[in-house]
Amino acid sequence: MRAVTREISWNPLVRDQIEWHWTKQLRPRLDGLSDEEYFWEPAPGSWNVRPRGTGTAPIQGGTGAVTIDFAFPPPEPPPFTTIAWRLGHVIVGVLAVRNAGHFGRAATDYHSYAYAGSAGEALAQLDEEYARWTAGVEALGETGLARPCGEAEGEWAAHPMAALVLHINRELIHHLSEVCLLRDLYLHTTGRKETNDHGA
Secondary structure (H helix, E strand, C coil): CCCCCCCCCCHHHHHHHHHHHHHHHHHHHHHEEEEEEEHCCCCCCCCCEEECCCCCCEEECCCCCCCECCCCCCCCCCCCCCCCHHHHHHHHHHHHHHHHHCCCCCCCCCCCCCCCCHHHHHHHHHHHHHHHHHHHHHHHHHHHHHHHHHHHHHHCCCCCCHHHHHHHHHHHHHHHHHHHHHHHHHHHHHHHHHHHHHCC
């Protein structure tokens, strides 16, 4: 008995991997994010997004009213990072830089980006970059997934675009799950403290 074979469309499959998580798990968990959660520092010396001129990290990146803390190379162990910092990393390092390299976005990096000064602004930035990324991946079609990433990706230059797309999927799932966990931690620590302060 001969096996039945059929052509597989890989582009929808790699997109569905992240779109399912984004729609069913990740993005709904970010709705209602408050500024208090966004800037909350659960550990001393946390890296954050701060009003310009108030950071103490070796490097403060960004062109707007707020900057993001970082260092190169990062210290060991690296500082704990806040929701604001992690969203900044996803928006800029994971999505915007790749959108600029492959899908027509204006060039940007950690130093030249205007970081969000509020949770609502950060979520709008995230939605915009995610929409551009997923539309760009869809437009690659099947042949685009097979072509090399090119010089925009440095050490990834010779890898197929499919490898980069799967890497970005992992990065989004990884870091946005961290943000969701920090929201849970905020609720179950800060929220309980407020309740106890009122005698409950």
